[in-house]
Amino acid sequence: MSTTTYPYNEGGYTLYSNPCCPYAQRAVRALNAANIPYSIETIDLKNKPSWFHLVNPQLKVPALRTPDGTILIESLVITEYIADQFPEAHLLSSDAIERAQLRLFIELFKTRFIPNIYNVLKSANEKEGKQSKQALLDGIRDIGKELDIQWSRKSGKGGPFWNGDKWGYVEIVTSSFIGNLVPLKHYCAFTVPDTEEFASFNRWRKAIEAAPGFLEIKPDDKLLINAFERYIAGVSK
Numbered sequence: 001m002s003t004t005t006y007p008y009n010e011g012g013y014t015l016y017s018n019p020c021c022p023y024a025q026r027a028v029r030a031l032n033a034a035n036i037p038y039s040i041e042t043i044d045l046k047n048k049p050s051w052f053h054l055v056n057p058q059l060k061v062p063a064l065r066t067p068d069g070t071i072l073i074e075s076l077v078i079t080e081y082i083a084d085q086f087p088e089a090h091l092l093s094s095d096a097i098e099r100a101q102l103r104l105f106i107e108l109f110k111t112r113f114i115p116n117i118y119n120v121l122k123s124a125n126e127k128e129g130k131q132s133k134q135a136l137l138d139g140i141r142d143i144g145k146e147l148d149i150q151w152s153r154k155s156g157k158g159g160p161f162w163n164g165d166k167w168g169y170v171e172i173v174t175s176s177f178i179g180n181l182v183p184l185k186h187y188c189a190f191t192v193p194d195t196e197e198f199a200s201f202n203r204w205r206k207a208i209e210a211a212p213g214f215l216e217i218k219p220d221d222k223l224l225i226n227a228f229e230r231y232i233a234g235v236s237k
Ligand SMILES: N[C@@H](CCC(=O)N[C@@H](CS)C(=O)NCC(=O)O)C(=O)O
Pocket: 020, 021, 022, 023, 024, 045, 059, 060, 061, 062, 073, 074, 075, 076
């Protein structure tokens, strides 16, 4: 018998999620920061429920069902929807220049940090591993330079978060990937050097790792390390 329905919270928000997925964590952190009540349907990524294609035909988490039955997918679309739908939470600035600068930083992080993390994990041999670690370090250095520029602006207020002394939208969408440095250290011995050229990145990272907004849904290190095993070269998916 084919499945024709799926579980959701009638009249409220339902988030289809997985605690170890860094993309899904973006949506959880945005909902929490905006103080919106929601139900969670945890999706086992190794054994997805038969109804999940009705929620997201791409079979990926996160997906958010809104109270009117609309289903949104793509973590950055979901976080931006939450910011727009609940302006009183002030997740995004109303200043167009500040929004553009924030998007530029997220774009830099999206192209120079996120893919390189997975490239390091998936490296098949020593040469590939060395190249991808260098690409990640280059990205981290440039992210640090961009943080310096932002912290010298009025909106950056000297850091240590992107938007000054408060955890904000940038951390909501980047912090889960900063958390992925844990499995990267475990599997690939990758660490960010404690030197001047990485000082700004390390300052930002430290502030993130101590922030309640990060800690409240941070997966246990062991759980995260196990979940990332599937990316390691030679380990079957
Ligand atoms: N671009 C998507 C990426 C989401 C994604 O890749 N999620 C992963 C888990 S971290 C997933 O559901 N993969 C499907 C699978 O593992 O079968 C987003 O930003 O939401």
